[in-house]
Amino acid sequence: MGRALGLLCLALCLPFASAQAADIIPTRSVTANGMTVLFLEQHFLPTVEIHALVKVGSAQDPPDKAGLANLTASLLDEGTLTRTSRQIAEQIDFVGGSLEAHAAEDFTTASTRVLKKDADLGFALLADMLQHPAFHKQEFERVRTQILGEIVSDDDDPGNVAMKAFHQLIFHGHPYSWPAHGTEETLTKITVADIQQFHAREYLPNQTILVIVGDLTQDQAATLVQTHFGSWKKGTPSPYQMKKPASIERKMVQLIEKDLTQSTIVLGHTGISRTNPDYYAVTVMNYILGAGGFSSRLMDSIRDKQGLAYGIMSQFDSRLMPGAFFISLQTRTDVTNQAIAGVLTEIKGMRDAPVTDQELNEAKSFIVGSFPLRVDSSAKLANVLAQVELYNLGLDYFTQYPRAIEKVTKDDVLRVAKQYLDPQHYALVVVGSIAKAKVKQ
Template sequence: MSLRLIVLFISLFMATPAALAVPPIQKATLSNGSTVLLMEAHNVPMLSMSLVLPAGSAFDAKGKEGTATMLAGMLTDHTAMHDNIAWADMLDQDAIQLAASASYDTLTLSLTVLKDALNPGLDAFSEVLKQPGWNQQRFTIMKQDTLAAAQKEKEEPGVQAAQAAAETLFGDHPYGHRPAGTMQSLAGLTLNDVKDLFGRQIKPQGAVLAVSGDITLAELLPLLEAKLDGWQGKPAQTLAGIAQPEVTAAKSVDVQMPTSQTMVHMTRLGVARSDAGFFPVFVLNHMLGGGGFGSRLMEEVREKRGLVYGVYSYFSPLAVPGPFVISLQTRADQAEQAETVVRSVLAELAAGKITSAQLKASKENLVGSFAQRMDSNRERVGLISMIGIYGLPLDYLSVWTERVAAVTLDAVRTQASRFLKPESWSRVRVGSKLD
């Protein structure tokens, strides 16, 4: 491992400030149309940045599910100028941490680098965007690896439950498949499919480049203009073009697998990122199952009855309403009882059985843990890029704790009635001998 890489790793662990004070997010627009959002952090001489584009799995062509994930892999494997071995050596030489990933809405290209290696880091960043490599042999190898991983995932109850839940909830909607794709869709992918998605969606207009670290806007903008010169264009589609998912009747789906445990996924439509009820829903989910051992589901399903090792809930706010999920795993002979208890908890909360003390405890826990969401440049750019791509206010982080603290009991009860009625939740079970 190079000395520079060792220093980078040490810096990552030293990046937590003694006391959290949220610096302002500064905004600028490059000449190519990209939005730049910067949060200065001068305590460590390093930077992280994330370029977020509307090129996630929602933009996969029909029958080509998994394209965005394959594109993310190809972009950081090699370029037109460097094969995969030379590319890896070049990045390692300056401890350049370069990665890409695809989610439902977006494809993200990320860079973390020491400040004195910013120039070579940005050179690599721009090379990915302006001179991507489309080596057929590398694509074939990566496709084989992806198919092998997908085959292995067929043995994972959690993966099968997540895929079945997505299909049950969203059907033919673009969110109706996992970003990784399926065995069938991956088998049919070609290099041209990946190149087509790049050509359609990897464009600067509408893209958001979030940056956090030891740099000022006056230093950053000239560098970006120079490095990204020549990268032009507008994406064929934007997040605004993603259709609203249809609300459908709750369903029950069983997936047979030879397992001793039964995985239970319960799901329904949640909120979009822009939903006015986001903060009350956020607090409500913490009370329901997002708050670990302090949550209602953990108390009722595990602590009182010992039916599971763990049970949790989460919701994914996307460009349009994403999934709201409750997940647990238990013995096959206890699955029905566990689901009954979960639905009982949902019914109680939907009926407004929430006390002021419970609300106060949840809000205090969330406010107290906020610093952990901001304790590194990488985490900050994740939040900043989310603000940019979904068009949230630039003061979103600085007033976050105030917004949580301001959530009222009436607001939480309203959202509980809106989302937690048990009859609105579909259920997927994965296991053996399901009746």
């Protein structure tokens, strides 16, 4: 049975995987009410993915009410002016579709996937929850309590504790410093009125990117958009002017005591934005440093040669504004300092000398070769298309991305390593038995 399901999943994904990413050429239009629509006609499967990205996220939350954008998004499918939450769930379940919404730091997404024959219902449900959510008091209390429970649960996970503390250190005073779901303190301050006002002010067609991928014609898609979103009234969004996060000027250390047999370590600093021209060179550099799994220097040094960790990785979290660069791992308490020193050694190594030809070629080959896997389903493709529009990357992105990676040289890698890696000014968070670890500061 498991093998049969696996073969079915493979068959469903093969049409997407076999298609060349460079062949993905969506059409772009703007409706009369200001909504940007990207449409990609695909007839591999009789399905339609409808993905809405609203340009508001947790970065726009008031500091004392962090979690507002996420709570608003979480309530979108919990009842509208004409449908109860149960009716919405039953309608989408009856046709075997999916419907979901959530907020990230820079944007909120709401999406649905249905069979072609149910496209009208999919559009109707998504449009209804975006335009006419009811925000019933009972649902508000239930969902908020559920999120509060998730926050409490997260506090039991040393990895979540470490990342939360890390973001507060490197983004101090910036909206990126608080979790998208908020905190126990801020969530309890949010009222139904706050949700209603936030939605009325921010959920506007001229702040929305609508992506449609699937088994429709251009005319069919345009008709469905006009039918279900044409009456949505445009407005004036709030004039947010988010500043760039400040760079770290000194080494910062936070040690969090927990009775554990391992230390959870996060080390890093601010990184780059998604629109930074060096994004592609940084992607190659970071693959070699720690994003390349067993091919990375961090894994080779910290795991294979020194035996200090089972796994270790590095990441640049690129957003509208510069996000975080971090390296994370877990290690035995007694070798915590050795692991931290090993990480800093590898960061310095990236800055001190060019990478080898083999490292460069393997990194570029993997990144380009795995690129189609990022769009091997209609859901993934719709998500990427929405962000291509958000970051203004151009409709030729699927052709240009591999080319931009291929152009990266050893000199580029060394240059961005020197510019965007700093082994002197960074934040270090360690969660574990601090007294036993004896972390050097």
